[in-house]
Amino acid sequence: MVRGLRKKIENREILSFDDRDKKVVQITEKDVNNIRIERVWRRAKNIIFDLENDTALIFHLKMTGQLIWEKCEGEGDFCLRNRRGGGHPDSAWLEKLPNKHTRAIFYFDDESVLYFNDIRRFGWIKVIQRSKIKDQNYGPLFNNIGVEPLEGELTPEYLAEMAERFSNRKIKQFIMDQSIIAGVGNIYADESLYVAKIAPMRLAKDIKNSEWLKLIKSIREVLEQGIKYGGSSSENFVDAFGKQGEAHEHLLVYRRTGKKCPNNCGGVIERTVIGGRGTHWCPKCQK
DNA sequence: CTATCTGTTCTGAC
DNA sequence: TGTCAGAACAGATA
Numbered sequence: 001m002v003r004g005l006r007k008k009i010e011n012r013e014i015l016s017f018d019d020r021d022k023k024v025v026q027i028t029e030k031d032v033n034n035i036r037i038e039r040v041w042r043r044a045k046n047i048i049f050d051l052e053n054d055t056a057l058i059f060h061l062k063m064t065g066q067l068i069w070e071k072c073e074g075e076g077d078f079c080l081r082n083r084r085g086g087g088h089p090d091s092a093w094l095e096k097l098p099n100k101h102t103r104a105i106f107y108f109d110d111e112s113v114l115y116f117n118d119i120r121r122f123g124w125i126k127v128i129q130r131s132k133i134k135d136q137n138y139g140p141l142f143n144n145i146g147v148e149p150l151e152g153e154l155t156p157e158y159l160a161e162m163a164e165r166f167s168n169r170k171i172k173q174f175i176m177d178q179s180i181i182a183g184v185g186n187i188y189a190d191e192s193l194y195v196a197k198i199a200p201m202r203l204a205k206d207i208k209n210s211e212w213l214k215l216i217k218s219i220r221e222v223l224e225q226g227i228k229y230g231g232s233s234s235e236n237f238v239d240a241f242g243k244q245g246e247a248h249e250h251l252l253v254y255r256r257t258g259k260k261c262p263n264n265c266g267g268v269i270e271r272t273v274i275g276g277r278g279t280h281w282c283p284k285c286q287k
Numbered sequence: 288c289t290a291t292c293t294g295t296t297c298t299g300a301c
Numbered sequence: 302t303g304t305c306a307g308a309a310c311a312g313a314t315a
Contacts, residue, residue: 023309023310045294045295045296060295060296061294061295062294062295062296062309063293063294063295063310064293064294064295064310064311064312065295087294088294089294101311118310119310119311119312120293120295120309120310120311120312121309121310121311122295122296122309122310122311123295165302165303166303166304167303168303168304169303169304178295178296185294185295186293186294186295187294188294226294254294275305276305276306276307277293277295278292278293
């Protein structure tokens with residue numbers, strides 16, 4: 001999402017802004033009007049727009065948030081072809097915006113528009129002082145966020161050490177803890193444990209060094225896959241005018257309860273609950 | 288109709 | 302300090 005948005009809105013000036021939900025939208029017009037976006041980036045699941053002054057906008061999409069950018073260019077007001085963005089994959093991508101779940105709208109100086117939609121209203125937009133997030137751990141706002149999985153900081157040694165500290169944790173809860181690894185959510189936790197052939201209810205402290213190595217590789221693999229099919233495919237998703245064909249088509253175990261294990265091990269995908277979250281796995285090949 | 292689920296994370300009680 | 306249930310909220314599905 002960030003990679004796609006960056007190309008479209010970096011260096012654009014925000015001309016005006018609509019607030020459609022005071023709970024979700026915790027910024028005002030004067031935080032954004034007539035201010036240029038300098039940089040679009042991400043830390044864990046926070047999306048950050050650095051503005052040209054000393055502030056930044058922080059977005060969190062939680063479960064059902066979406067950021068959809070569009071530019072109509074003379075196509076009238078029903079212009080689905082030129083959309084970018086990401087988040088919750090529902091029919092809003094194929095429909096006219098704004099809709100009833102649109103919580104904020106940004107209007108840019110090139111006549112493009114950015115919609116922040118969120119069905120459940122868990123998501124939010126805040127403004128902060130940039131100087132507070134510049135330093136080491138990106139400041140107090142992000143001070144409890146762990147290592148980025150796609151960077152070198154994620155090592156078997158680091159994970160083994162953390163696993164000692166949280167000795168009661170199951171491996172699935174462990175890799176989903178944002179203060180340990182940043183950005184692995186419920187889907188990619190199930191997927192990466194499946195690829196690494198590790199049962200989700202195992203205790204983190206019992207994971208062996210060779211398994212940590214495999215798990216790190218698997219986490220990176222499923223995230224890259226998600227970026228490939230989910231991140232950039234919101235464009236395809238819209239262009240195709242069909243509802244299918246996104247990252248979820250490539251999932252191996254998530255929400256595939258009762259289906260044959262794609263490994264052809266003869267096992268059947270089971271669902272259980274770990275840490276309050278639905279967990280999908282193959283009891284035959286995940287040990 | 289009821290019950291259960293959800294691409295998340297914070298809080299307060301123990 | 303670590304763990305756990307519950308909460309915030311709206312809708313889809315069985």
